[in-house]
Amino acid sequence: MRFGAALLSKPIPPADTRVVFLDRDGVINRRRPDHVKSWAEFEFLPGVLQTLAELTRLAIRLVIVTNQSAVARGLLEPRELARLHARMTAEIRAHGGELAAIYVCTHLPDAGCKCRKPGTGLFRRAAADLRIPLEGSVMIGDSPTDEEAARSVGCRPILVGSAQPAHGTQTAPDLAAAAVLVRAFLAREQRELC
């Protein structure tokens, strides 16, 4: 007798595999038209450090997926980008937040790579490396390419800032507000489980 089988056919991932994918520029830090090329140009957006700490306390794994063509453009050495991300990670950690990983596409927009969003390569690499589900995860971004990439892999997109979302995509003014939506979504999922 296995009557639980039908009910359990679509298991909800356990809390420790809940993932929120985050775009970087325009979500974590202020975006610059001329690219963020150094730590001096990196500016956390208001409320971000607190929000990342809060999501970490909810046992959500935070994975950054970011296009950084500044590297292929020769504006930033890969080593510099790695240092910048190490400082960013340390700053986030000092405030109680934890990043599970950072995945970067360093290619030019016309390079034809599979990783630059709206391509899905970064998401797929994260899923394989971290053994995390894409389906049912959340992606918070600030541009239509984030939204498109998220939808392609079955993630639920949330758009922050002023980009015009496609039909059905949730929007929020900033990461803190997006986190409120994430909490509501998780709480609803939890209720459905009970």
Ligand SMILES: [Mg+2]
């Ligand atoms: Mg962005």
Ligand SMILES: [Zn+2]
């Ligand atoms: Zn790429």
